[in-house]
Amino acid sequence: MSYVELAELFKVFATSLLLGAFIGLERERREMRPLGIRSFTFIAGTGTVAAYIAETTAMVWVLPAAFLVIGALIVIGHIGYMPEGRRGLTTELAAVMTFGIGIMVQTGPLELAIALGVISAGLLHFKPQLHALADMAGRKDIFAMLQFGIVAFVVLPVLPNQTYGPYDVLNPHNIWLMVVLVTGINLAGYVALKLIGTKHGGAISGLLGGMVSSTATTFSFSRRAGDNPGFSDAAALAIILATAVTVPRMAVEMGVVNISFLQQAWLPLVIVFVVSLAPFVYLWIAGQGVSEGRAPEVKNPVQIGAALIFGILYGIVTLALAAAEHHYGQAGTYAVSFLSGLTDVDAVTLSTARLVGGQRI
Secondary structure, X not given: OOHXXXXXXXXXXXXXXXHHHHHHHHHHOOOOOOOOHHHHHHHHHHHHHHHHHHHHHXXXXXXXXXXXXXXXXXXHHHHHHHHXXXXXXXXXXXXXXXXXXXXXXXXXXXXXXXXHHHHHHHHHHOHHHHHHHHHHOOXXXXXXXXXXXXXXXXXXXXXXXXXXXXXHOEOHHHHHHXXXXXXXXXXXHHHHHHHHOOOOOHHHHHHHHHHHOHHHHHHHHHHHHHHOHHHHHHHHHHHHHHHHXXXXXXXXXXXXXXXXXXXXHHHHHHHHHHHHHHHHHHHHHOOOOOOOOOOOOOOOOOOHHHHHHHHHHHHHHHHHHHHHHHHHOHHHHHHHHHHHHOOOHHHHHHHHHHHHHOOOO
């Protein structure tokens, strides 16, 4: 074995032991723990050793044998702590995960193994926050996540990935992928809004509400300002932020679809964003609009019906942009963009970015 191969082997085993220790470090802080930092280090190392032996000697039975031994020891350790009132299997499940991570360190990809180790330690450490989030989630929130799962992992994989129709621009897979992207951004903003709750003022509420739907946020704050004129300044500030946040949202969408297009368009986006914040700066300096305000009333951002409507709208805008560019050049593109922007800025942003990436406009 050469020096380079030996050094690489040391790197693999050092990474495995460090990941096991990192996960076990969090468990070491818990009371009534059957497994701690040393146990997790050995578990990860055992997984890597077993994988190495299986690879180099073709003795594939070593891996299941090692798993059975580790599993038996984990069960014995759990039973030993049952009389002390310890409940739950989180530590034991984390140990099984650590064994698998140790195997992946050897078999690869190494980057994924490291990422899984960090995520596992985070899941163990943030137990109170995760339980609080679960307690806050109502049936509507769970339903929203299930609907996103259907949109992203059930519908998308079965759609054909080829173009149809006139101008050869309508791709069902790409259209629905844009639906997944937009609903994912909406869901992220919705979760952030739920976490912030009603504790913060109208400015933060408008900012987060704009991530979900600037239209819904504008309607919500406008209606409340109509009921309570004294709330008008705070509502104006919230609506300004809800509108301004659509610009970085557009930048995210453009970057996902066509990063080179974003590299060309970043300066106009920055200019639009800064200008849209000018009224906010004025209100803030004047001391207006800083009163407390409840979060906007935003409904489930992931609805199958709404996703279908957006998909249809995206397809129509894409087809219209291609047709306008073909028949009328840039003037046609600008006209379609203006009209579609009155309805949904996400559709025209994503359509334009994708058509530019395909050198269609």
